[in-house]
Amino acid sequence: MTAKITRLSRLLEAATLIALCLLPLAALWTVASGLADPEAVRTAFPGLDIAGPIPPGKAAATAAMGLLAALPAMAALWYMRGLFALYRRGQILTDAAAERIRRIGAALVVLAVAGTLLHTAQALLLTIDNPAGQRHLVLSLSSDSLGFLLSGGLLVVIGWAMREAARAAAENASFV
């Protein structure tokens, strides 16, 4: 079983490392496309009534706000990479692995909350120049955010449980 964990972890460590490199590039691409075609932002917020043309600066600022959501995602990927590195080295039931699982969960919870709040802020920024009465304050909980929230919470609890498992494993190791 340990050999299987080691093999798959090596693969997933490489995959998370690649994702860590690609995520900032994708985020920068989003900002750049916001600058190149400000009207593309309008399609990203279909339910929003944005009056007049969107200035490139505002489009870029909206895209840049979306970038903030990439930070907890990158943190989650970073801790995942660390967790897979530990598993690759055979350090499975350890405090370090349990702590990384807990941190991945915490990062996903932050991602869910940040995603929701940033969407609200982006909608407000895009409609701030609308005439009075037509500005939008949107507060929505998407299925993605709910998924991240629940899976993040689950991982935090699993992280705590794994800490107990690590303690039990350490005690077991001290028996001959």
Next chain:
Amino acid sequence: MEIVVRLDVMLARRKMRSRELAEIVGITEANLSLLKSGKVKGIRFETLGRICAALECQPGDLLEAIPSAD
């Protein structure tokens, strides 16, 4: 009370080396050394049984309860 391991005494009586006992019991020499020095939290019944079989003795020959120092 404190439990003291008297494995070294039994090894000497049976004129057996630690390495030999470790091989028979199926544990590492390092673990046997830890057991001899009492630096383990416990011993599994399975290990105790194998040591007793190898040294032809009873658990009471290997473990002794003595009053604690404090």
